Each structure stands twice: as structure tokens, then as C-alpha cells.
Amino acid sequence: ALDLVAQGHEVTGSDDEIYEPSLSRLINAGIAPVNFGWFEEKITSDIDIVILGMHAKVDNPELLKAQSMGLNILSYPAFVYWQSKNKKRVVIAGSHGKTTTTAMILHVLKKLKMDFDYLVGAQLEGFERMVRLSDAPLIIIEGDEYLSSAVDRVPKIHHYKPHVSVITGIAWDHINVFPTFDSYKKQFVLYLDTFEENGTLFFYKNDEILCDIVENNKAGISKIPYAGLIKADAGSVMYEGNTFPISIIGNHNLENLNAARLVCESLGINTISFFGAIADFTGANKRLQKLSDKNGRLVFLDFAHAPSKVKATTTAVKEWYGDKKLLGVLELHTFSSLNKDFIPQYHHALAGADKAIVYYNEHTLKMKNMPDLDLQFLRESFDHPDISLITETDSLYRLLHEKKYNDYNILLMTSGNFNNMPLEF
Missing domain, CATH: 3.40.1190.10 (Mur-like, catalytic domain)
Incomplete structure (x- = not known):
């Protein structure tokens, strides 16, 4: 949207939620919606192209209006x-x-x-x-x-x-x-x-x-x-x-x-x-991003969530810093990672960690209309000798800050945000 404005096009848009830094950038460009939500009256016959993201569902009122008017609708890609x-x-x-x-x-x-x-x-x-x-x-x-x-x-x-x-x-x-x-x-x-x-x-x-x-x-x-x-x-x-x-x-x-x-x-x-x-490339945001390097202890944040990514990232940190124990923490956040038919794909994904923690927020399951997870099934699926399964954010925070883990490197892996848990170490 910002580049199209820079090219001289007239741009409007809708969303039910817009987060920072996107919101401030849209405001500064003068194209942020006045109100969040979907309003079919925004769709008019003088629109040349409607660009549709994945967030808009098939029953979206603006999409339905654009379809009824025969407007040119393109997906983002x-x-x-x-x-x-x-x-x-x-x-x-x-x-x-x-x-x-x-x-x-x-x-x-x-x-x-x-x-x-x-x-x-x-x-x-x-x-x-x-x-x-x-x-x-x-x-x-x-x-x-x-x-x-x-x-x-x-x-x-x-x-x-x-x-x-x-x-x-x-x-x-x-x-x-x-x-x-x-x-x-x-x-x-x-x-x-x-x-x-x-x-x-x-x-x-x-x-x-x-x-x-x-x-x-x-x-x-x-x-x-x-x-x-x-x-x-x-x-x-x-x-x-x-x-x-x-x-x-x-x-x-x-x-x-x-x-x-x-x-x-x-x-x-x-x-x-x-x-x-x-030579000076250190990685993309949330891709083995170093959050802390204090008192000989490293804390990394990584976007890893699929089994192959979790395994590769955990193995990488352990191999590179093999002189220290590793605490590997995984948040199950995506639909796939919370699906009981897919969870067995995580077998031994955290094997590189000396201590493993798997966290998920029960509210996330409710938001995705998914059933509760069986903790014993989770334990058997990951098959790690020292694993903790946690559903409360406060409990996760307390565990991560226990003194016995002060000499562990910590690897936090999520495609979410640990329910907004402070990432301070």
C-alpha cells in the first residue's frame, strides 16, 4: 500500500486489526482507515483493483460487494x-x-x-x-x-x-x-x-x-x-x-x-x-535473534514452529555452544502444531535440548475452535527425557527464571508471542 502511494496511486484499505509498526506507517502516509472493520460502502465502481489478503474470508462484506460489482480482484501474490x-x-x-x-x-x-x-x-x-x-x-x-x-x-x-x-x-x-x-x-x-x-x-x-x-x-x-x-x-x-x-x-x-x-x-x-x-549478516528478525548475552548465558528467540525448523534450530544452538546446557522452549501456536494428527511429527524435535519445555495457551485452542490437548499424548509425541508441559503463561515465566537454569543457554521458539510474556533475561 505504501509503495503504491509512492507511485502516485490512490489507495484505501480495510482491516479489523492493524498492529504497529504498520499502523503508524499507514497514518503517516494518510491512508489508515478511520475505523477498523469491514464496510461495503467503501467498495465503489471507480476502484480499478481490489487486492485481497488471506485475512479476509469468503463472506467478507467488502469482498462480496466487489464480486457483485464485477471489480478486478487479485490476491496479494x-x-x-x-x-x-x-x-x-x-x-x-x-x-x-x-x-x-x-x-x-x-x-x-x-x-x-x-x-x-x-x-x-x-x-x-x-x-x-x-x-x-x-x-x-x-x-x-x-x-x-x-x-x-x-x-x-x-x-x-x-x-x-x-x-x-x-x-x-x-x-x-x-x-x-x-x-x-x-x-x-x-x-x-x-x-x-x-x-x-x-x-x-x-x-x-x-x-x-x-x-x-x-x-x-x-x-x-x-x-x-x-x-x-x-x-x-x-x-x-x-x-x-x-x-x-x-x-x-x-x-x-x-x-x-x-x-x-x-x-x-x-x-x-x-x-x-x-x-x-x-560477513556481518546476523540473521532476520526472530531468526536465532540474540535477546541477551549476560554472565556467560545466551538467550535466543526464533520463529521456528514446524518440526523440521524446531529440530534444526535446537540442534544448531547446541552444536555451536556445546559447552553449556540448553533449555529449549517451544510454543505450540499454529493450527498444525495444535492438531493431534500432526503433533507426532514433533517426535525428537527437541532432542538437542538438555531440558525441554512445551507451552501452549488454552485460549488459543478456543480461538481456533480446537479440542483440548492430552498432556500424556504430547509427552509421548515429543519423547524427550526431561520435558515440562505448561499452559499458564505465569508458570512459564517463573520456570524460565528459576536459579537452576541460570547457567543454561535458552532458546525460545514460537510463531506467536508466548501470550505477550516479557522476554527479559
Whole structure:
């Protein structure tokens, strides 16, 4: 919305909730709605395009009015493609690591003063917003496989038609719209047929399911496998016989780093320039974000919520800081993570932690119209020798601040916010 205003378009919008920093930015641009909510009288015949986000449901009164008037309705990803159809499009896809890999690429391009647009799923240091749409010749898109809108029920990645893409790996997610793993996997099978002619795919070669999909695909695109870069020590990697400094941790991030390197190489950036630019990259917001470093104890916050992400993140912190015990804390917040048919996917996901805590807010279950969880079933599903299951936010806060955990590193993982629990250590 802000970029469209900057381009000279007249923009209005509606939502039932708008949070900071978005609200202040919309107010400053003069386009914040006067009242929150949905008002069909806002939909008039002089509107050229209605852009629909996932938050608007099929019975939304403004959507129904726009449909009845025959207005041009586009999902957000369809609009992004429409705005970028004359650009070179790079799409970072996969079940995990998308935001970090995208952020790495954006970090390098910005430091090298390249002109580019972008769409990314987290607030990044050095970037005012999470999207930029201009007349730049290149766009970097974080490609989510979730549905595009309530009336455009195809994955967002199916809209973008990439010239270059990464698939980081495949692990079942979004059980509410993909109730089986096969239905989820199929979206990536279909994705490979959306590439522009002579496109390029970089795919993670140690994912057997992904490799099988790529091998069976007949599209006329270049398919290039990759793995993680080699760790030299805690602060550097090896590449082609040379050592380069880095500021990230975790083997999964060395995989993301190599994917980012390959994309940048395809954009004409040489090895020395890439590693010089990436050296001070510390991660995207809530992606192994360091909250505290006091008295020899580290506290990290991470967006990990799907099983593969939880396992990779927990393992990364334990391996990088193996001299200290690790307290791993996971909030079950998404529909998938609270679904009893999906929860067994978390088996051993917290194995890297010496002490595990699984927290969920019973109010979240009520808001999602989901049944209560059986604690014994949860315990058996995670199968961790030292696990606490907590549903009260105050109890979680007290446990995290018990003296016996003062010499533990702490890893907080959530796609929510622990019911607004203070994250002070």
C-alpha cells in the first residue's frame, strides 16, 4: 500500500486489526482507515483493483460487494506478479529457511548497491519495510506455499513464475489446507512447472523427497543441487580453499548461506564480493535473534514452529555452544502444531535440548475452535527425557527464571508471542 502511494496511486484499505509498526506507517502516509472493520460502502465502481489478503474470508462484506460489482480482484501474490512481470524474478521457496535465505540475498544486494525490489516475511535490519515495488529490473521474493487468498486457493508460489528459484527442502506443514503429506508435496511438484523458459532451480541435495520431485520433473529448466558450506570454526566457513568470516550459527544456516551464494552468483556477483558483503549478516528478525548475552548465558528467540525448523534450530544452538546446557522452549501456536494428527511429527524435535519445555495457551485452542490437548499424548509425541508441559503463561515465566537454569543457554521458539510474556533475561 505504501509503495503504491509512492507511485502516485490512490489507495484505501480495510482491516479489523492493524498492529504497529504498520499502523503508524499507514497514518503517516494518510491512508489508515478511520475505523477498523469491514464496510461495503467503501467498495465503489471507480476502484480499478481490489487486492485481497488471506485475512479476509469468503463472506467478507467488502469482498462480496466487489464480486457483485464485477471489480478486478487479485490476491496479494497475483498482484506482486502483475507488478513484476517485466522484471527478473528470483523466488526462495521450501518448507524452512526461506526468510533467512531471502534476507541473506537482500543483505548482499543492498551492500553492493544493486537496484532491486523484494518481498520478505520478516522485518529486516536496514530495510524500512517488508516489501518494495518500484521500477527496479530485479525482484527477490520469499515464496510461501500457503494459499493466496480465500478466493484464490492456490499456493502463493504458483503465481510468481520464477526465472531463478531455490527450494530449501520439503517437510509437511499447513495441515489445515494440506491435510496429507502427499497433498502438501504436490504443491512443489506443480511449482516446478511454473518456471519461465530456461529457468534455473537450486535445490537442497540431501532432501530425498525433494530430489525425487526434481528427478521426475520434465520441465526444461536447469536443476542444480547444493549442500551446506563447510564450517571452518565458530566464526568462519571454508570455500574453494579460502576461509571467510561469518556472523551466523548453525549447519542449517550454512545450507541457507550456500543457496544465497548460488543465487547471487547467478546475478553476476563474484565469490569475494559475496563473502565480503555477507560477513556481518546476523540473521532476520526472530531468526536465532540474540535477546541477551549476560554472565556467560545466551538467550535466543526464533520463529521456528514446524518440526523440521524446531529440530534444526535446537540442534544448531547446541552444536555451536556445546559447552553449556540448553533449555529449549517451544510454543505450540499454529493450527498444525495444535492438531493431534500432526503433533507426532514433533517426535525428537527437541532432542538437542538438555531440558525441554512445551507451552501452549488454552485460549488459543478456543480461538481456533480446537479440542483440548492430552498432556500424556504430547509427552509421548515429543519423547524427550526431561520435558515440562505448561499452559499458564505465569508458570512459564517463573520456570524460565528459576536459579537452576541460570547457567543454561535458552532458546525460545514460537510463531506467536508466548501470550505477550516479557522476554527479559
